[in-house]
Each structure stands twice: as C-alpha cells, then as structure tokens.
Amino acid sequence: MSALRSVVLGTGSCLPERAVTNAMLAERVETSDEWIVQRTGIRQRHIAAPHETTVTLGTRAAQAALDAAGLGPDAIDLVICATSTPDHTFPATATEIQAALGIGQGAAFDLQAVCAGFVFGVTTADKFLVTGAAQRALVIGAETFSRIVDWEDRTTCVLFGDGAGAVVLEAREGGERGVLSAALRSDGRYRDKLYVDGGPGSTGAVGHLRMEGKDVFRFAVGQVTDVIVDAFAKAGVTADDLDWFVPHQANRRIIEASADKLGIAREKIVMTVDRHGNTSAASIPLALDVAVRDGRIKPGDLVMIEAIGGGFSWGAALLRW
Numbered sequence: 001m002s003a004l005r006s007v008v009l010g011t012g013s014c015l016p017e018r019a020v021t022n023a024m025l026a027e028r029v030e031t032s033d034e035w036i037v038q039r040t041g042i043r044q045r046h047i048a049a050p051h052e053t054t055v056t057l058g059t060r061a062a063q064a065a066l067d068a069a070g071l072g073p074d075a076i077d078l079v080i081c082a083t084s085t086p087d088h089t090f091p092a093t094a095t096e097i098q099a100a101l102g103i104g105q106g107a108a109f110d111l112q113a114v115c116a117g118f119v120f121g122v123t124t125a126d127k128f129l130v131t132g133a134a135q136r137a138l139v140i141g142a143e144t145f146s147r148i149v150d151w152e153d154r155t156t157c158v159l160f161g162d163g164a165g166a167v168v169l170e171a172r173e174g175g176e177r178g179v180l181s182a183a184l185r186s187d188g189r190y191r192d193k194l195y196v197d198g199g200p201g202s203t204g205a206v207g208h209l210r211m212e213g214k215d216v217f218r219f220a221v222g223q224v225t226d227v228i229v230d231a232f233a234k235a236g237v238t239a240d241d242l243d244w245f246v247p248h249q250a251n252r253r254i255i256e257a258s259a260d261k262l263g264i265a266r267e268k269i270v271m272t273v274d275r276h277g278n279t280s281a282a283s284i285p286l287a288l289d290v291a292v293r294d295g296r297i298k299p300g301d302l303v304m305i306e307a308i309g310g311g312f313s314w315g316a317a318l319l320r321w
C-alpha cells in the first residue's frame, strides 16, 4: 500500500462587507495613508459589522471551500478552526461552524497559534489524514481582530483586519500531490512581545492586543527562515523549485525581506496585505483563495505557506497543489 498524502480539494474565503481605507482610519486616530503604506504596505482592511462574527465569516469561507471541492457536509470528518478571536470562550468555533454547515460526524476543535494558526492547522490535519484517522478535513482560519485591537493605539490598530479562509484536504493514496513537509516551532519566552492583556483565566475580560512592533519585526525576519529551510530540506527541494510563496500577510517589508533572505524570487510572492491588512490566522487561507481563483496557483504547483505570530509560534508547510 502506498503512503497517504493530504491533497487540497478546494479553497474558500470570506471578507466582511466594509472596507476601511487608511484615509478613513486617519479620521479616527492620528495617522496617515503615507505612513501606513510606507511602513506596512497596507492600503485597506475589512472590518466586521456587528452581525459579522468569526463564526459567520468562517462558515461562509468553509462553505465556499466545500463548494469548490464539490463536496457536501457528509464528506467531512474533521474540522479544525485556527482562531484567537472565538465568538465564545467555549464551545469551540470549529463546532459552531460544524453545526452551521450541517456536519454531524467526526471531530471539530479550535487551534490557537495566533497568526501561525493556519500553518499549525494544516500540519495537524495532515497528521490525522496520513494516519488514516480522518478522511477529509476542513481547515479554517477565521478572525475578528478588530474586536481585540485597542482603537486608541495607532501603533497597532492600523495593522489588523477581519476575515476568514478555508481549505478542504483529502487523504489520497500515492501520487505527487499533497502536503510534502512541515516544520513548526514555538518559544514562549517571547510572550511579552505580542500578547492580549486579558482572558477568561486571568482578568475575566477579553483584553486588548499589545505588541512591541520593532522586536516582532526583527524576530520575524531573523528567525522565521529556519522553519522554511527545514521544510525545504525535508521535502528535498529548494527555493528555485517553488512556484508560489504564500506567507502570513502582516507587513510587506517583512514578507519581502524574508523572501530575499531565502532566495525566493519576488514574483513568486502572493501578496494580499495591501487589501486585507493582517488578518492573523485567516491571512494565508485568504491569500491562497485569491491566488487559486485568479488562476495563479494551479494543480501541480509547489506552494510554501509560512507564518509567525504571538507566542512566538511559527511554522512552514510545503504543498504540491
């Protein structure tokens, strides 16, 4: 019997209706379009209306991924939702989405690795699929960071946006396609660089995002490359073999500096941070869906996903699409 691989069958995404430009933000906090674009590459982000939540955005993204895969709810036996902004402390966002989609079998759980959550989610789903523990997984990244940023703090509130993205993975025998390798890392000693100053077990309140931007920037460019190098080595490929680099969309300068350091040509980068801002765990599946639907990512392409987030936690995964 040949080995099982986790093959992508479909992608989907969902953005809140309302796009907020830098100029609109400048009416609320002391900032400017020029400052935000120059430091981050962000031009706009989508912000959830009161009726749009992590669950509603995640459900629509997941439904779109199921539709793209040509599958109904009966086909899915694993739902993983990567999020730091669940609708409720419990139950898991994944179970709320599971119910909304009409999925009545299998397991569903949330995964918390902040911006690296989707890479951790794909890697976790892959372990279920290649061991035969599940047949088809929905991996969702869904966030409403607008609800945890401090709208009085211009150093952070301009960076984030809301949205959701999803992929359907299926265990298939043999073949070249599927998740080829992955590498995950965490180092909790960096907690104070990027965290939320509240939670059910400490303050009993939701809290606000706090970040040492310069330190995060330095760490992201300096350190994240280790997991990428590791994922390349495990799969026996190099940056030259890559068709698409789909990194976490936090900041254009971080993305370009990381690609340059790794020798990944800039034309291979899928960049959506200009339109979406930083949507944390949703940013990679959102970018994947954009690049699949506009025809850039095609079956057979070699795709690297990579992210770093609070924790710090960071990871990379290599997929033959």
Ligand code: ACO
Binding pocket: 030, 031, 032, 035, 036, 039, 040, 114, 115, 154, 155, 156, 158, 194, 211, 213, 214, 215, 216, 217, 250, 251, 254, 278, 280, 308, 309, 310
């Ligand atoms: N508008 C205008 N001015 C601002 C703003 C703003 N929104 N924010 C800060 N400034 C000012 C500062 O007050 C400072 O002014 P001063 O020189 O008078 O003191 C000046 O701009 C420079 O501030 P710095 O913090 O030094 O700016 P820097 O060049 O480091 O850029 C930034 C800040 C964009 C946050 C950068 O550090 C960065 O991108 N860091 C990484 C952040 C990130 O991507 N985090 C997410 C990754 S992990 C995850 O996704 C959860």
